[in-house]
Amino acid sequence: MKGCLLHSPAKVESNPLDFTDVPDPVPTGGEVLVRVANCGVCRTDLHVVEGELPSRKSPVIPGHQVVGRVEKVGPNVSRFRIGDRVGIPWLHHTCGDCEYCRAGQENLCDHATFTGYVVDGGYAEFTLAPERFVYPIPEYLPDAQAAPLLCAGIIGFRSLRVSGIEPGGKLGFYGFGAAASVAIQVARHWEVDVYAMTRDARHQRLARELGAVWAGGTLAEPPVKLNAAIIFAPAGEIVPAALKALKKGGTVVLAGIHMSVIPPLDYDLLYYERVLRSVANNTRQDGDDFLRLAAEIPLRTEVEVFPLREANRALNALKNDAIRGAAVLQIH
């Protein structure tokens, strides 16, 4: 099959993904082989490709927002049949046995593996996943539009959950890429007012179109104090600005897997029981709850589609804030 291999991490400007022939994957016990229709391009893919995350497999095929159809099933597969439309997320597998898994926090599993990072992912014609970690995809969305739900959607949803935001609350988004453009629809559904702080004028416009009550620059001060804020951009210098925008007792959630250094904080910014916390991965329950809600709202996504062989170009566009909504690779 054709796939995009990362041999060694490098800046995306050097086009490090190699579009080439790779061996066809074969499903083993409990696994499904998925014929990839579309794979979303996530900021985490950038961190993998550029080496901000330490390499876990080399070479590796990136990509963890897969939508496709089951092509083959391995032994002992019972949830899915050949031809079923499915989605493969970032969380590839958890042990089920560590203290976190046993406490319902499999997102923190000591032995978790991740799609497109620890195992090969969806920048390819076919990919494998354990069926217990695969989702049925709601019928209402075409493949390309469904792909960004698998990470941008699920992680944005978990970020909303842990922010503690309540109906009628005021919520800040820092950065307005794929995750924010989905999360704002959930927030609006919950009757939450969203304030968007983002550097790119096109992203500010998109935020207003999707119902943000206000949009301004990344470090701009929103016109009201916020109950909570979610930082989607991987820039540590946003943290003091976000804390400063909070009401007493508010929470700042860091939604990314990687962030540049956070500058020293005046304790005054954190005092009055403000909370600063990260989000790591997601549980399968988050994914099930989110996809159910997505169909109920129903959530829409705006995507910019690139052919698989142009994955490097998609990553460069993402890095340069040149994507409106989400970048998605077209495979079949």
Ligand SMILES: [Zn+2]
């Ligand atoms: Zn575990």
Ligand SMILES: [Zn+2]
């Ligand atoms: Zn992701």
